[in-house]
Structure formats: C-alpha cells, structure tokens
Amino acid sequence: MARKEKEFLTIIKKSFNEQGAWAIKIPDTPPAAGLRFTVKKELDMIVNINGVHVAIEGKYQNGMKAFSKKALADHQIESLDKQIANNGYAYVFLNVRQPAIKGKQKRMNRCYVFMWEWLKHHFEHNKSVSKAKLEEFEYIEKKNGRFDLTSIIKQF
Numbered sequence: 001m002a003r004k005e006k007e008f009l010t011i012i013k014k015s016f017n018e019q020g021a022w023a024i025k026i027p028d029t030p031p032a033a034g035l036r037f038t039v040k041k042e043l044d045m046i047v048n049i050n051g052v053h054v055a056i057e058g059k060y061q062n063g064m065k066a067f068s069k070k071a072l073a074d075h076q077i078e079s080l081d082k083q084i085a086n087n088g089y090a091y092v093f094l095n096v097r098q099p100a101i102k103g104k105q106k107r108m109n110r111c112y113v114f115m116w117e118w119l120k121h122h123f124e125h126n127k128s129v130s131k132a133k134l135e136e137f138e139y140i141e142k143k144n145g146r147f148d149l150t151s152i153i154k155q156f
Helices: 002-018 074-085 116-125 131-136
Strands: 022-025 045-049 052-062 089-098 108-115
Touching: 002 022, 002 045, 002 052, 002 089, 052 074, 074 089, 074 116, 089 116, 108 116
Parallel strands: 052 089
Antiparallel strands: 022 045, 045 052, 089 108
C-alpha cells in the first residue's frame, strides 16, 4: 500500500506543477546510522499556489469503502491542525483505486479532496466517512496520467 500512496503523491505533485502551482513532495527520511526507526515526516507535500502555502496529506485505499480517521497518524493530525492554526490551508487527498473485474466492476482511480477543517469536524462526530457518503462526493478521475486540479488552484 505504501508504494501506491507514493505513486499517487507523485502524480499529484506532477499534476500541480503542470497546472500552474509549485509542489514538492516531502521525502521519507531513511533511518539514521545506528537507529532502528525512521523520522516521522510532518506532511506529505507542500504546495504553493499563487503565493499561498498549502499543506497536503495523501492517503490511499484499495476499493470503495469507508475512510476512517485511523488512516491518519496522530502526528499527521497535529501537523494539519498547526497549518490551520497558523492561517494556512490544509487538505487530505484520498486516492481510491480498484481494479477492473470483467463483467462485475469498472477500473477506478479517483482522487477525493477534503479540506482538513471539514474532515476533522466530520471525524469528531463520526468514526469515518462512510462508503455511502464517500460515493456522494465529487471526485477527480485520473486521466492521461494526471488529476485535473485546476478547481483547487482557482481557489487561490
């Protein structure tokens, strides 16, 4: 799953960069010499859109199912909260993929974009975004290897 999340974030980065924003993916830090753990990174990506700093946390899930708060680590939640507390913007991008099964289901590769304030509020009252609720939301379908993020870019 980590590999697919990294692939998703690479596509998001390229999509932003090709559509007029500047995005950098924050790399995972390898274990330091002699240590048995990796340093936790605060966020997955930083995007600058027309001079506005935007924090992105990316998540991946296989198939259409509820999106749980458990998908976010405590330090990720804290980083998203800090971004908002400092008058910044924060989003969670959720990649939902499922393979095609002949005669049963179409191949899917969707990007759901949640403003962190909304998602946090939702999680305070619900354990997850239910599958039914998720199916009601607008999403961005991957086309030609990219996601069209112009609707997000136009907000800034």
